[in-house]
Amino acid sequence: MTTTATMMTTGRHVPVEDRSHLHAVRRAATRAAAEGGLSDRDTAACELAATELATNLIKHARGGHLLVNVLAPADARSPASVQLVAVDDGPGIPDVPGALADGHSTAGSLGVGLGTCRRAAADFDVYSPPGRGTAVLVRVGPPAAIPPVRVGGVLVPHPAETVSGDGWCVARRPSPAGEDLVIGLVDGLGHGPAAAAAAAPALTATAERGTPSAEWLAELDARLRSTRGAAVAVARIAPRERSEMVEFAGVGNIGAWLGAHPLLSRPGVVGAGRRVPPLRQDPAPWSGPDPLVMSTDGIGRYDLARYPAAQHRHPALLAALLWRDARRSHDDATAVVASHAPWRPW
Template sequence: MPRVWEVPVHDSTRVRDVRVAAGAAARHAGLVEERIAAAELVATELATNLLKHAGGGWILLDLVGPPVPAYGDERTARVQIMAVDHGPGMPDTAAALRDGYSTAASLGAGLGTCLRTADDFGLHSTPGRGTVALARIAPRPNPGTTGPHPVPLPVRAGGINIPLAGAEFSGDAWACVRTADRVTLMLADGLGHGPLAARASSAAVETVRCAPHLPPADLLRRLNGALRDTRGAAVAVAQLDVTAGQLHFAGVGNAGARLRRGDTWQGLVSHPGIVGAHLPTRLPQQQQTWTDDCLLVLHSDGLPSRWSPGPAAHDPSPLDPAVIAASIVRDASSPARPVRDDTAVVVLSPCPPDPSS
């Protein structure tokens, strides 16, 4: 089930809580001691930065798959550490990553340490709105493992999953799975909250991992059978055929979806119903052209229906999709009330250009 560790950071006593949570998340992911220590170090640095520069914020730890899907590695868990604040923001994020740069009379090595230690690192800041910092700690590859490496796809996925009121489990879950040149992205919102809702969304994730080759409408029918002994869920499924440049979408319930092409946003329509209980007889699929300037957002109803994409979703720099997702949630919430429900947001975006090419 989607276990999430959420730690509000408003005074120095919570820095230790963040370090403990990071160690627990890393052990839950099965990381070795070296990588556990790395997760604890990065989480501590990000929490300390929240207090020094933003007056506080919150740390969210989650277990996620790799941002660029490959064959069968979606089950390889890595620890995602997200720091989010509503502080003054950074005027120059590139300078903030350089060792020695500080606006708080400190050594100025915190973000640089995170950048060097983490397997993935992302940062976005908007003056007057706040900052999102992301780090992922992955298992070290097994040197004895050999085999063919699939050609990387030019897209990547990332998201954020926040349980209501700091609960241990979120009723929302998402998955991204690759088969050949197709990427299937699914978001499930289990009815209600807590472990029973998480059981429904977790069953949806497992079903998608077993049958990602199915078109979205057929996958929803498969999910309907798999979720019959659960509470059921609202589910959105998007499948991108990279070679054909076509995105197919189908959804049931109040799971939302928006597609950006250039500067224009378009809502993708889900149909009334509950997967696992009341599936519509007809499940038409929408088809959209996918180009290099596209960006797809799937979200649960914890995000207000009139949410604004915000600056991160239009940033010309190659932001990590999870950073975009977290920025969307931050801009739709407030420091006093971060989320109003279990809230998951997942983003599919083009990969940045290869600097070596």
């Protein structure tokens, strides 16, 4: 078993209100596919899925949002993928299995329906409780097995910027007990290119060998001295005999919750030249179904009770819903979710 790591550092938010926005949707999907180096076939699938998702938003939800992200492996030789999440606050889908059936399509759409989007996708999922809106995920790229702990997220730059100062990564590393999973979340101070320049080295290093420890954060502080600095948080999920254990360390304004249990970061800046040790926290057992959620300060307060059974869906759907309901318009906004609750395929 070898270490594998995936990072998300780029994102686009395309508001969708009417058919005049379909061109922007397709363009965003095409650009993301080019950034990820997708094949012509996958690029066409990405464009088709994005257009169908946006058409559904227009026809059935009075509009909504399409979030477009590239999931890039830390090893540049491995293929990337494009993640599309459509999210709205409309009436929901009363019959999700029916909407996924062959022959079902949206009036005025391309006539292919969500079922065809699902077949074109490496990952596909829907969350649509009655009256609470809908989130639909399509990931186009190489297929991947479903691991015991699933991780997903969304990243949206400041509305006035084309690059994000946020970034997150997930690394799976061999351990004596099986596999450790490390999640890193970085928020470069401010937004725009200078914030992105601060976040990039911290994220790359964390993906390679980051740990939730004072020693690691001190090493990062030295690496980021030439930048404006960043908030950094690292969580490690380690298998145990009866449950996983979650270790966490953070400096700066990054929120983290293990279900209803807060994981605290110490105020400060990594890269400011002043060693700021993280708050000492004992490893927390993770045996219940509640998810682990980490977010930058572009995401405000939220209540996980508003999303019943979301832990059984792809984690990126819950992340997108948190962005929908708790985003702040003046900053980059990123939410990352990990779940070990049983997945319930449609």
